[in-house]
Amino acid sequence: MKKGPWTPEEDELLANYVKRREGEGLWRTLPKRAGLLRCGKSCRLRWMNYLRPSVKRGRIAPDEEDLILRLHRLLGNRWALIAGRIPGRTDNEIKNYWNSHLSKKPINQGIDPRTHKPVDTSPNPNSSGTYAIQTQASTLTLFPKKPRPIFSGSQPVNGYNLDLDRNPLVDNSHKNLKNSDLLMTNLESGHENSSNEEDDMEFCNGETFSSFLNFLINENEFTDPQQPNVISPSILSQHVTSSMQTFNLGTVWEAAPTSTVAALEDEQEGLDNLLPD
């Protein structure tokens, strides 16, 4: 089994085979059929990241860079999802570009590239829990009208512990969702837990998710002009309400009342435990 860089001859063998024969898929048996001394995984990666006709070569344009930054702020290191929004770019390419270029930009601006929030190493006695609001859109406060547990156990998202049983951002008495990642996950999956017979929720499809993501990318609509790094709950709740109408999200989501957001801001204690080392 050969490893390392691909030769032009190997590229030609693989590309010709995929184009002329069976297309993508059946990667495990493809190398033997195509006459390649590579593992199927390597063939798939080479095709997806380099040989596929739709792959765009060349430098990342400024508008693409801006889009990557915005999507990363929303989605974290979910490179495949980000790549899906940028035509011709692969997850590997975006990941590499982020690690070698973009991750340094926020640092230079005093922003943590992982959380997209200001780096503040000094203790802040006046933080009063607003840290929760400043941890990017991940604190977007949304929950179903008919609350129910969807996730259990620990699930690190963007470097934060989202253990629903211990996470002070989660109102466990109501099992409300208070994280856009959870929202995203449910939007993407179409919500697999909707088999409950008393379930009258309508979960959106991928197209709706795509539209909703487009909507979220326009970050300026969510931010307070006086605090550009802070998602404004009031502005957000207005837009979430409108998004329910615009994207036909049905009765699934409603914005948290302002009082809930205020209550969150009082839950400073224990937040430090959520921070990554």
Added chain:
DNA sequence: AATTCAGACAACCGCTGCTGC
């Protein structure tokens, strides 16, 4: 000219989730 170093990118590896049996 030779060597070292850092950046960019390609490729690998381990893991997860999905699907079919």
Added chain:
DNA sequence: TGCAGCAGCGGTTGTCTGAAT
């Protein structure tokens, strides 16, 4: 319900190339 096979994902490592010394 459990298992195996598979595709896909994200973190990590390897390789190449050009600049600096």
